[in-house]
Amino acid sequence: MHFKILGVDDSVTSCDCCGKSNLKKTVALDDEGEIVYYGVNCAARALGFTDKTYSTRNASELVTRFNAREKLRQEKARLVAVADDYANKSGHAYVVTRRVIRGRVVYGCMKEDDYVRQNKFGVDVVYTSQPITTGGP
Numbered sequence: 636m637h638f639k640i641l642g643v644d645d646s647v648t649s650c651d652c653c654g655k656s657n658l659k660k661t662v663a664l665d666d667e668g669e670i671v672y673y674g675v676n677c678a679a680r681a682l683g684f685t686d687k688t689y690s691t692r693n694a695s696e697l698v699t700r701f702n703a704r705e706k707l708r709q710e711k712a713r714l715v716a717v718a719d720d721y722a723n724k725s726g727h728a729y730v731v732t733r734r735v736i737r738g739r740v741v742y743g744c745m746k747e748d749d750y751v752r753q754n755k756f757g758v759d760v761v762y763t764s765q766p767i768t769t770g771g772p
């Protein structure tokens with residue numbers, strides 16, 4: 636189940652998740668192709684943001700957090716593709732790394748050998764390409 640936020644809507648006032656009505660706003664979610672309207676807190680839980688309670692008051696914070704997470708997810712997916720591409724071209728394994736710098740997550744991509752040599756505190760490998768065996772002479 637992978638929800639995406641489409642927007643915050645004040646024309647729909649009941650939650651498709653729990654049935655609560657007379658809400659000030661709902662969050663329009665794309666539920667794998669189907670559009671559903673959830674109250675802000677139900678939407679937050681459906682999206683996996685369970686560390687605090689969300690309501691109409693902080694709906695925009697939920698959207699901001701969701702967009703930041705989506706951006707990171709896309710950046711990671713892009714670097715996974717880059718790692719695979721480099722591996723295919725070079726025959727070496729590449730890794731996608733993740734580290735947190737002043738509270739911000741930063742992904743990177745490097746040759747696996749270089750990662751092993753340079754591994755520093757706080758740098759995790761989140762993806763490793765397959766080393767390509769070229770075969771032949």
Ligand SMILES: [Zn+2]
Pocket residue numbers: 650651652653654655673674677
């Ligand atoms: Zn609900």
